[in-house]
Amino acid sequence: AVDLLTFGEALVSLRSAGPLTAGGALTMRLAGAESNVAIGLARLGHRTAWAGRVSDDELGGYVLRQLRAEGVAVDHVTRDRDRPAGLMFLERRTADLTRVRYHRAGSAGSALSVEDLRPALAAGARVLHLTGITPALSDSAREATRWAAEAASRAGALVCLDVNHRAKLWRRDDARAALAPLAGYASVVVASADELDLVGEPGAAEETTVAGLLARGVATVLVKLGADGARAYTRDGVRHAAALPVTAVDTVGAGDAFTAGYLSGHLDGLDLAGRLRRAVTLGAFAVAGDGDWEGLPRRDELSLLDDLQPGSTL
Ligand code: ATP
Incomplete structure (x- = not known):
């Protein structure tokens, strides 16, 4: 059994330095909310596995190589011979505006099914992490997500659901119809304030939704507030965690890093304050460096941001 199992679609992201119509060099990176969380935990030394479908070509090979290089187990990944890799273009249209364009409809990752996840679930995990992105990909991916959540919660795993609404993939009403039932399997629900x-x-209202979730058996609801940190609701009440004061250079991936930090704290048996501290620490690492996951800390780097002044030299 692993500490954390997660699954979803890993994308190849292609970043431009300027308008896409102008062409020029693109930088190739691994992207995907679930793979970001997996890498965050693997960097901290937790045994972590990622499952899903990847294309049976060089791009699928790239995804697997990146995950393996970060210490994420990919034993239960399916190679898809017929479908292409999911792509994401990140167009730096202006210094303040980055546009996202997906080429993922009909991708290998979107064809995820229950059969793809069965071996990974059978191998066992202490924590199963899922996001609201996967059910948006296809009917089979939606059924696979629901099946995995049910199977893991029945097996006694902690199920964590990050709402992660993707407005380019589905309408809010469709998302709610799929995600609200899914939350019933979760012990931890993570959301931004505007997607709760x-x-x-x-x-x-936030309090109303939280009360409903706690009544349905969710133990912890985490509301991410960007530079304002996060709120954590449990049956004992609400607690606020401040963000760490860092210079934000790239906020993409902050939410995934936050979730990875929280789950790492859970796996280490930390109390709520300790789990939140690790969550905001990983969130800070994510925003303070380029890339979605590249800047995440190893375990011996966890205290690196404590007491740091701008421009510090260590
Ligand atoms: P994304 O979708 O871009 O990954 P998100 O909206 O899911 O992000 P945020 O609320 O932006 O998530 O960020 C998650 C956590 O990261 C916050 O709770 C906070 O701890 C940390 N964080 C975000 N922005 C900053 C910042 N500017 N400075 C310090 N910490 C930050």
Whole structure:
């Protein structure tokens, strides 16, 4: 058994330095919310596995190589001979505006099914992490996600659901119809303040949605607040965790890093304050460096940002 199992679609991301219509060099990176979380935990020394479908070509090979290089087990990945890799273009249109364009419809990752996940679930995991992105990919991926959540919770694993709404993939009502039932299998639900009602009633206040989730058996609801940190709700009440004061250079991946930090704290048996501290620490590492996951800390680097002044030399 591994400490953490996660699954979803890993994408090849291609970043431009300027408008895409102008062409020029593109930088190739691994992207994907679930693979970001897997890497975050693997860097901290937890035994971590990622499952999913990847194309049976060089791009699929690239995805697997990146995950292996980061110490994420890929034993239960399916190679898809017929479908292409999912791609994501990140166009730096202006210094302040990056546009995202997906080429993922019909991709290998979107064809995920229950059969792809069965071996990974059978091998066992202490924590199963899933996101609201996977059910948006296809009917089979939605069924696979629901099946995995149910199987893991029945096996006694901690199930963590990050709502992670992707407005380019589906409408809010469709997302809510799929994600609200999924939250019933989860012990931990993570969401940004503006997406929390996707696991509750449309437009419901934060407190109302949280009360509903706690009543359905969710133990912890984490609301991410960007540079303002996060709120954590449990049956004992609400606790706020401040973000660490760092210079933000690239905020993509902050939420995934935050979740990885929280789950690492859980695996280490930390109390809520300790889990939140690790969550905001990983979030800070993610925003303070380029890339979605490249800047995440190894375990011996966890205290690197404590007491740091801008421009520090160590
Ligand atoms: P994304 O979708 O870009 O990954 P998100 O919206 O899911 O991000 P955020 O709320 O932006 O997630 O960030 C998650 C956590 O990362 C925050 O709770 C905070 O701890 C940390 N964080 C985010 N922005 C900053 C910042 N500017 N400075 C320090 N920490 C930050």
